[in-house]
Amino acid sequence: MSATAQEPLNVQLKQQALALARAGLREDALQPVRRDALALLEHTEFPDKRTEQWKYTSLQVLTAGHLARVARATEAPLPAPLATHRLVLINGHYQPALSQLPDNITLTRFDGSSALSAETASDTLRTPFAWWNNATLHDGLQLSIADDTVIDAPVEVLLLATDDAPSHCQTRLRVQLGRHSRATLIERYAAIGPVLTNAVTELVAGAGSQLTHYRLQAEHPESLHIGTLVIAPGRDSNVQSFQLMQGNVLRRNDVRAIMAESGASLTMSGIFVGRGNSHIDNQITVEHRVPHCHSEQLFKGMAGDTARLVFNGRIHIFEGAKGTNAELSNKNLLLTPGAEVDTKPELEIYNDDVKCSHGTTCGQLDAQSLFYLRSRGIEAAEAKRMLGFGFVNELLSALPDQAVAEWARPWLEQALTEAEPAK
Secondary structure, three states, X not given: OOOOOOOOHHHHHHHHHHHHHHHOOXXXXXXXXXXXXXXXXXXXXXXXXXXXXXXXXXXXXXXXXXXXXXXXXOOOOOOOOOOOEEXXXXXOEEOHHHOOOOOOEEEEEOOOOOHHHHHHOOOOOOOHHHHHHHHOOOOOEEEEEOOOOEOOOOEEEEEEEEOOOOEEEEEEEEEEEOOOOEEEEEEEEEEEOOEEEEEEEEEEXXXXXXXXXXXXXXXXXXXXXXXXXXXXXXXXXXXXXXEEEXXXXXXXXXXXXXXXXXXXXXXXXXXXXXOOOOEEEEEEEEEEOOOOOEEEEEEEEEEOOOOEEEEEEEEEEOOOXXXXXXXXXXXXXXXXXXXXXXXXXXXXXXXXXXXXXXXXXXXXXXXXXXXXXXXXXXXXXXHHHHHHHHHHHHHHHOOOOHHHHHXXXXXXXXXXXXXXXXX
């Protein structure tokens, strides 16, 4: 934003978001959704340094262009697919000609053409950026899987942001699994150019269903990404969610899991790697609202050069949620002296009959291990990459789909190379 502007940055952000939302209002099936979100935006402040969950993350990297300009697609090759079935969105707009969907998945667009779109827009979103996404909702996808349906092969959703100037795009994805259904979703983000992606994803798993979810974020180093992920596992369902994040100018990852039906199980894991002067901020909350649910979280971060990692993991056990079993672990590795990590685990418990654990660690490369590798003739940079890879490889080895792991390993090696200080 302009250094000479009189208004505080968060006020400017709000004003521009409101102006864009008002300009995009139109008469269609999504009008109630947009108007409700607009009303929430009008009574909500955008975050600044005084906002507790944003105290380590500044929005100063946003320019006037990021907010005022809607991303305009430039010619760019699509990355090679990770699955046979792939859906493509470019700058938030669905591309039917580039997409292939299995016959047993129903696709509905958030383009205002269907009343279903308005009915399924979630009220579980609680951040200004998610409400901004709702207030400007003009396209996006809902994927619906019927009861007792098994999707044998993974489905990839590629969300590509592309522009040659600072701009923004809104992406929206909702996945609804029916009772006792099973599916694997690869949610993959790519960016070319200095684009701000404001992404909202909702995963709703029906009773007894099984969902494996991958969220892969490997975007242009000059891009920005503010993402909201809401997970709602149903009774006796099993959701596994793995996230892979590479540092860019700003990456903010807000995750909210709502355990509101007994017997639900959720496993979340992730790897995030900071490069250059990138900034990655993970804010993850799991709400245990009912008895006898299980959640596990294991996230590992690595920061190189002058990158900064922020992690705030929170487990909230509501009154009456007896028999809850919840675990949270965040482990971090500093690859260089100039890197920084801020990590904070939280437990908020209003019930006695629960089993909860949480912990974080932050350390440097083991000097003895590094010396051992160097004494075997391995160059210092390669030795650091090997140790960094070993730090997170257990998460890749545990993935249900090794095709994703095989894609991730060379990506991780490249990310570790880019985490080395510039010479």
